[in-house]
Amino acid sequence: MTGGSSRILPVIMCGGSGTRLWPASRDSMPKQFIDLIGQHSTFQTAVQRVTAPDVFLRPTIVSGNDVRFIVAEQLAEIGTQADIILEPTQRDSAAAIAVAACHAARHDPETIVLVIAADHIIDDSAAFAAACRAALEPARQGHIMTLGVVPQYPATSYGYIKPGQPIGGSDARSVDRFVEKPKAATAQEYISQGFLWNSGNFLFRADVMIEELERFQPTILAAAREALEKAATDLDFIRLDETAFKLAPKISIDYAVMERTERAAVLPVSFSWSDIGSWGALWDVSSRDDAGNALRGNVEVLEARNSLVHSDSILTTVVGLDDVVVVAKPDAVLVTSRSRSEQVKDLVVTMRGKQRPEASEHLRMYRPWGWYQRIDQGSRFQVKRIMVKPGGRLSLQKHHHRAEHWVVVRGTAEVVVNQDVVMLHENESVYIPIGAVHRLTNPGRIPLELIEVQVGSYTGEDDIIRVEDVYGR
Numbered sequence: 141m142t143g144g145s146s147r148i149l150p151v152i153m154c155g156g157s158g159t160r161l162w163p164a165s166r167d168s169m170p171k172q173f174i175d176l177i178g179q180h181s182t183f184q185t186a187v188q189r190v191t192a193p194d195v196f197l198r199p200t201i202v203s204g205n206d207v208r209f210i211v212a213e214q215l216a217e218i219g220t221q222a223d224i225i226l227e228p229t230q231r232d233s234a235a236a237i238a239v240a241a242c243h244a245a246r247h248d249p250e251t252i253v254l255v256i257a258a259d260h261i262i263d264d265s266a267a268f269a270a271a272c273r274a275a276l277e278p279a280r281q282g283h284i285m286t287l288g289v290v291p292q293y294p295a296t297s298y299g300y301i302k303p304g305q306p307i308g309g310s311d312a313r314s315v316d317r318f319v320e321k322p323k324a325a326t327a328q329e330y331i332s333q334g335f336l337w338n339s340g341n342f343l344f345r346a347d348v349m350i351e352e353l354e355r356f357q358p359t360i361l362a363a364a365r366e367a368l369e370k371a372a373t374d375l376d377f378i379r380l381d382e383t384a385f386k387l388a389p390k391i392s393i394d395y396a397v398m399e400r401t402e403r404a405a406v407l408p409v410s411f412s413w414s415d416i417g418s419w420g421a422l423w424d425v426s427s428r429d430d431a432g433n434a435l436r437g438n439v440e441v442l443e444a445r446n447s448l449v450h451s452d453s454i455l456t457t458v459v460g461l462d463d464v465v466v467v468a469k470p471d472a473v474l475v476t477s478r479s480r481s482e483q484v485k486d487l488v489v490t491m492r493g494k495q496r497p498e499a500s501e502h503l504r505m506y507r508p509w510g511w512y513q514r515i516d517q518g519s520r521f522q523v524k525r526i527m528v529k530p531g532g533r534l535s536l537q538k539h540h541h542r543a544e545h546w547v548v549v550r551g552t553a554e555v556v557v558n559q560d561v562v563m564l565h566e567n568e569s570v571y572i573p574i575g576a577v578h579r580l581t582n583p584g585r586i587p588l589e590l591i592e593v594q595v596g597s598y599t600g601e602d603d604i605i606r607v608e609d610v611y612g613r
Contacts, residue, residue, distance in 0.1 A: 147197050148272055148343070149251050150190035151240040152222075154183060154203040154211060154258045155230055157500075159488040160418040160481070163472040164450070167500040172258035173210050176422060183211070183258040184218050189265045190254065191220060195272060198222060200243060202236045208377055209508035209611070226374075228382035234357060234396035235388035237342070238364035239380065241349040249347035252279050255393075256341050261425055263412040275343045275407045278312040283405040284352065284398065285312065285343040288336030289413045294327035297417055297482065299338040299394070301406050302330075315404040318394060336406060339413055342393070348403065357396045363388035374612050419465040419474075419481040423448040448478065471503045508611045509534055510587070522599040524592045528553075528582040535609035536579040542596030542603060544572040546580070551588035554581040577607060 158171030165171035172183040180188070190196045199222040203211045208226055215222055225239060237255055244251040254272060262268050275285040288301045299321055304314035318338060322330060353361040363384055370381035398404050414425045423446075426434035432446035439449045441458045449458050451468035458466055465481050467474040476484060491499035504513040509532030515523040528534070528551075536556070546555070546569060553564040556579040557572055563583075564570060572578045574596060582588035606613065 146276070147252075148190075148195060148254045148276065149197045149244050150199045150254045150256065151237075151244075152183070152186050152190070152199060152201050152256055152258050153233065153236055154201060154207065155227070155233070155236065156259065158259060159485045161416070161422070162484050162488050163467060163469045163474055163498070166498075166502055167206070168502050168505055169210070170207065170259075171416065173207065173214060176416065177261065177426060180218065181214060182261060182416070184214050186256055186258050186260065187215065187220050187222070188218060189262060189268055190256065192269055195269050196254075200225060200240060202227065202240060204230065205379070210506055212376060213508075223378065224376060225371075225378045226380060228380055228385055230390070231385065231388045232390045233393040234353075234360050234391045235364055235385065237349065237393050238353050238357075238360050238388070239368055241344075241346045241353070242361075242365050242368050243378075244346040245350060249345075249350075250280075251346045252276060252343065253346050253349070254341070254343050257415065259416060260339070260341075261412075261414045261416055263425075267409070267411040271407060271409045271411070272343060274311060278307050278310055278405055278407070279343045279345060279348075281308075282345065282348050282403060283307065283312065284348060284401060284403045286315075286398070286404065286406050287339045287341040287343075287409050288406040289339050290408055290410045291327075291331045291335070291337050292412070294324055294331055295337065296321055296324055296327055297421065298415070300327075300330045300335040301338050302333070302335050303406055303408065307405055310407075312405050312407045315398075315406050318399050318404075336408055337413070338394075339409075340415070342398075349397070352397050352401045352403065356400050357389075357391070360388045360391070360396065417482070418484065419448055419467065419476070420478045423465070423478060446478070469502075472498050508532075508613075509582075512592075515591075517599070520595060520597065520599075522594040524594070526580075526590050526592055528580060528588040528590075530582055530585050530587065532588075533581040533610055534579055535604075535611075535613065536577060536607040538575055538577045538605050538607070539596070539603050540575065540605070541598035542594045543574045544578075545593045545595075546570050546572070547591045547593075549589050549591060551582060551586050552584040553588055553590060554583045555579070556581075 157167045158165035161171045173181045175181050201222050201224045205226045244253045279285045300319045302316040304316035366384035367380040372379045416422050423434050428434050434448040437451040439451050439456045443460045444458045445462045447464045449466045453470045456468040463478045465476050465478050488499050504511050510527040510529045512524045512526045548564045555562050555570050558576050
């Protein structure tokens with residue numbers, strides 16, 4: 141790559157747990173990996189948005205370690221390859237962008253980097269690509285560009301940008317100032333004065349961002365550089381050094397650089413954009429029926445208006461209510477007014493304080509080999525449904541406190557129990573005694589599904605002693 145390259149390196153940021161969208165979004169499967177609208181997750185649509193080969197280079201993903209296999213699997217589902225950089229701990233956007241800038245500068249210090257979030261919705265990919273091309277030249281000249289969305293209404297959940305003077309002959313403007321989320325009356329004033337929504341999409345030369353980080357946040361830059369220099373390659377992942385990365389202070393790129401640099405500039409854009417920060421925001425961008433209802437899944441409504449009702453499990457019904465949000469999952473139901481849906485985040489904090497597992501974990505837990513879902517649980521037993529992808533293999537492991545009984549209901553299983561290897565087909569079973577070293581593999585071409593019955597004094601996930609694991613866990 142040369143400094144004169146006309147193509148852009150896209151960096152997709154996958155941090156965050158999306159607690160305002162609980163119970164659909166939880167730590168074990170955050171909102172950016174859920175198909176909230178359409179057939180793909182917002183992460184997948186974000187990646188697809190930056191794959192035009194005449195505009196973009198191979199993307200880089202910055203992700204948390206816990207969701208690395210979800211990232212890899214969802215990339216494979218849409219047929220896209222990427223560099224995947226793993227953060228060992230969350231340090232907010234400044235550290236992540238510092239790593240991305242240093243990573244890009246390894247190839248060419250003047251690489252143009254585009255930073256976007258994995259959980260945003262943009263309805264016009266062509267307009268987005270055109271905006272990136274329009275911001276390219278100001279970025280080459282040394283400006284740190286952001287895309288400022290022309291407001292569609294006086295939003296109180298977004299930050300705003302006041303544009304300054306035009307830059308050269310382009311549509312780009314200098315940034316007069318950034319402002320925090322306003323109250324409704326103030327938001328209306330901002331719109332009348334020509335303010336723009338701060339979309340959080342950035343375009344910059346790698347060396348320019350590095351220079352500004354060196355100026356304003358040298359500790360973050362030093363931590364990012366060392367974490368990248370000491371990074372290890374793990375399967376298809378670049379795993380940042382944990383000790384070095386932890387030295388980076390937790391701070392957003394807005395506070396760390398954008399609100400302090402004289403190089404900030406903004407390109408006004410008019411495509412539809414949302415960060416779907418709440419159920420109310422999702423209703424705003426969803427398709428709705430004649431009564432204004434956004435309905436999805438196993439739902440029925442009667443004389444309800446302007447409401448969002450989602451259920452992918454039990455039949456969920458709403459009668460005679462307006463402006464509400466009802467979301468049903470197998471293990472949790474949320475009911476709130478649409479106007480107060482952002483308070484769901486506070487509810488999750490309360491539930492975590494009470495150590496409710498539903499606050500962070502789904503019944504269905506995803507693993508690199510597939511998933512498992514708890515069906516029932518008692519004082520000395522647990523029943524799970526397990527799916528193993530073709531070619532998937534669980535770790536070679538043992539348990540100190542439980543025995544297991546596996547019954548195959550679909551596909552073929554290869555089971556190792558101590559020194560024995562058995563092949564199981566539908567309606568065949570195997571018993572795993574306490575302490576036995578065992579492993580489950582799907583050697584077939586279709587998903588393997590089985591029912592697991594655990595019996596013992598303790599059935600927690602931390603009673604797994606891994607002897608060997610192909611996924612490096």
